[in-house]
Amino acid sequence: MAERPTDFIRQQIDRDIAKPDGSKDVITRFPPEPNGYLHIGHAKSICLNFGIAEEYGGHAYLRFDDTNPLAESDEYVDAIKRDLAWLGFDVANRVTFASDYFEALYNCALELIRKDKAFVCSLSQDEIRATRGTLTEPGTDSPYRNRPVEENLDLFTRMRAGEFPDGAHVLRARIDMASPNLNMRDPVLYRIRHAAHHNVGKAWVIYPTYDFTHCICDALENITHSLCTLEFEDHRPLYDWVLDNLSLNARPRQIEFSRLGLEHTVMSKRLLQQLVTEGVVEGWDDPRLPTLAGLRRRGVTPRAIRDLCRRAGVTKQDNQLEIELLEFCVRSDLEDSAPRALGVVKPLKVRLTNYPQSNETLQAPWHQREPEMGTRPLPFGPELYIDREDFTFSPPPKWKRLSPGSHVRLRYAYIIRCDEVVTGADGEVTELLCTYLPDSRSGSDTSRVKPAGVIHWVAAHAAEPVQLRLYDRLFRTRNPKGSSLMDDVNPASLVTAFGFLEPAAATGEQSHFQFERVGYFHRDPILPRTFNRIVSLRDSWRPPRALKDS
RNA sequence: UGGGGUGUCGCCAAGCGGUAAGGCACCGGGUUUUGAUCCCGGCAUACGCAGGUUCGAAUCCUGCCACCCCAGCCA
Numbered sequence: 001m002a003e004r005p006t007d008f009i010r011q012q013i014d015r016d017i018a019k020p021d022g023s024k025d026v027i028t029r030f031p032p033e034p035n036g037y038l039h040i041g042h043a044k045s046i047c048l049n050f051g052i053a054e055e056y057g058g059h060a061y062l063r064f065d066d067t068n069p070l071a072e073s074d075e076y077v078d079a080i081k082r083d084l085a086w087l088g089f090d091v092a093n094r095v096t097f098a099s100d101y102f103e104a105l106y107n108c109a110l111e112l113i114r115k116d117k118a119f120v121c122s123l124s125q126d127e128i129r130a131t132r133g134t135l136t137e138p139g140t141d142s143p144y145r146n147r148p149v150e151e152n153l154d155l156f157t158r159m160r161a162g163e164f165p166d167g168a169h170v171l172r173a174r175i176d177m178a179s180p181n182l183n184m185r186d187p188v189l190y191r192i193r194h195a196a197h198h199n200v201g202k203a204w205v206i207y208p209t210y211d212f213t214h215c216i217c218d219a220l221e222n223i224t225h226s227l228c229t230l231e232f233e234d235h236r237p238l239y240d241w242v243l244d245n246l247s248l249n250a251r252p253r254q255i256e257f258s259r260l261g262l263e264h265t266v267m268s269k270r271l272l273q274q275l276v277t278e279g280v281v282e283g284w285d286d287p288r289l290p291t292l293a294g295l296r297r298r299g300v301t302p303r304a305i306r307d308l309c310r311r312a313g314v315t316k317q318d319n320q321l322e323i324e325l326l327e328f329c330v331r332s333d334l335e336d337s338a339p340r341a342l343g344v345v346k347p348l349k350v351r352l353t354n355y356p357q358s359n360e361t362l363q364a365p366w367h368q369r370e371p372e373m374g375t376r377p378l379p380f381g382p383e384l385y386i387d388r389e390d391f392t393f394s395p396p397p398k399w400k401r402l403s404p405g406s407h408v409r410l411r412y413a414y415i416i417r418c419d420e421v422v423t424g425a426d427g428e429v430t431e432l433l434c435t436y437l438p439d440s441r442s443g444s445d446t447s448r449v450k451p452a453g454v455i456h457w458v459a460a461h462a463a464e465p466v467q468l469r470l471y472d473r474l475f476r477t478r479n480p481k482g483s484s485l486m487d488d489v490n491p492a493s494l495v496t497a498f499g500f501l502e503p504a505a506a507t508g509e510q511s512h513f514q515f516e517r518v519g520y521f522h523r524d525p526i527l528p529r530t531f532n533r534i535v536s537l538r539d540s541w542r543p544p545r546a547l548k549d550s
Numbered sequence: 551u552g553g554g555g556u557g558u559c560g561c562c563a564a565g566c567g568g569u570a571a572g573g574c575a576c577c578g579g580g581u582u583u584u585g586a587u588c589c590c591g592g593c594a595u596a597c598g599c600a601g602g603u604u605c606g607a608a609u610c611c612u613g614c615c616a617c618c619c620c621a622g623c624c625a
Binding site: 129132320329340368442 | 551556557574583584
């Protein structure tokens with residue numbers, strides 16, 4: 001569909017595999033921690049890792065980074081697998097867990113201890129913090145830093161055996177407490193946690209930290225390129241240090257790229273959690289959320305998400321994509337693939353005064369340019385609904401819809417003329433009395449009348465009442481800040497309308513539609529008779545300024 | 551006042567010493583039984599700023615400035 005990306009990461013890989021004595025393998029991994037739901041930012045990483053593996057004829061693992069039993073659960077591993085499959089990446093036989101390597105990790109720790117590169121530190125968490133120094137001042141050595149190897153071995157073995165309570169000891173790397181890189185100030189490698197782990201149960205009471213685990217797992221899986229986000233750049237020296245001091249033979253290269261940012265939403269796990277907990281949204285799959293579950297329920301397609309990631313590119317620059325780009329990707333996918341349907345959002349009754357007291361059934365294509373999608377029956381009768389927005393008493397110049405005395409075509413059907421406007425006590429338009437042109441039927445029009453425009457409609461006798469959920473950006477601000485998050489919520493992020501839909505679409509099983517002239521909608525997978533607006537149609541119509549109101 | 555990064559059009563993003571790709575957005579025009587789609591055209595004398603090197607610099611050097619990340623036994 002489009003040519004292969006040439007971002008800086010692929011350029012680096014090209015150089016790596018071009019080395020005369022180097023390996024031609026390219027193996028990557030997507031390493032989520034199973035402690036939350038995936039969002040569109042993760043999609044960028046997924047597309048990158050799996051995309052590269054495929055392009056270079058290698059493979060990618062889905063590896064759950066489950067080293068913290070307190071936060072992780074199977075609920076999330078299932079959700080993450082589901083999201084990956086939905087996005088279009090098949091990882092059935094390449095799913096691993098950091099916890100698969102706990103024994104190997106433990107042996108690596110032993111090796112470091114024997115080489116006197118790691119020591120058991122018995123300082124409390126607070127003491128470790130206090131002796132770490134600050135951004136501008138060096139830390140101070142732990143009093144346990146020079147424990148003899150044998151004592152370290154003994155203590156570490158007993159840590160594993162469960163002889164000590166949480167927090168009593170940790171295993172630390174012996175690097176440099178004066179390093180300007182805080183990550184190198186004797187970082188913690190193992191901590192004691194008497195907690196059940198979602199995968200290994202109670203087999204372990206000591207758990208390795210990310211810095212120790214990640215690089216080793218990468219090496220064990222022969223990952224060649226370990227792609228991660230920018231905040232891990234400072235960890236790369238540690239990543240390399242650990243592997244340099246171990247006798248593993250694989251040497252993965254860590255490369256960092258910037259996260260994907262999207263305007264009018266938030267991506268942090270904490271903030272998303274807050275929105276769910278405080279009931280601002282209805283759940284992790286609320287269609288206003290940037291979670292993959294939310295986007296899926298909204299109706300955003302995997303293709304659109306992959307297209308977005310491709311168009312956004314991969315760099316080290318901080319970025320905030322405009323939601324217009326996402327909307328463009330959605331529309332451009334659905335333009336060709338979504339069947340069309342007629343649906344009315346804000347119904348206004350129309351009575352055809354000269355139409356016989358009977359109904360007829362017209363035929364309309366599901367998609368004008370895609371004849372193979374077939375046609376559907378479209379009921380027509382003397383009473384119809386049109387959208388209130390398609391009628392005005394005083395039309396501005398170039399008004400292409402209905403107004404007193406004007407002609408308009410009902411899409412796929414007849415041309416009608418508005419003869420009379422019925423208003424209620426409060427002046428509100430309640431009904432339009434129109435006449436239809438019998439010889440103007442779509443496809444066999446001999447009326448020679450040129451209507452002002454074309455509008456959508458639904459026959460009253462066959463109209464299916466539906467709930468239309470009109471979604472909009474969750475936050476008013478482009479870059480919502482955690483501090484004022486709640487005040488920034490867009491009160492119109494969800495507007496529910498009760499409209500009518502043509503029966504073929506309402507009762508069929510197709511999931512995505514374009515309601516003509518309105519927008520793209522997705523049949524809600526849970527709520528009956530409910531359609532979520534994925535995105536509106538582009539609308540370049542703007543009334544002349546002076547005549548804006550009607 | 552430490553370390554690590556990043557600064558090219560409103561938003562993304564190519565560019566890798568030879569004289570600013572592309573996409574989104576936006577603005578015109580054409581086609582159209584969706585004011586949609588589609589098609590055509592426009593849209594950075596300019597690359598954070600200031601110097602320097604060079605015949606030639608967004609690309610090299612120096613110095614500033616701005617923004618992001620780091621002081622979890624989270625990842």
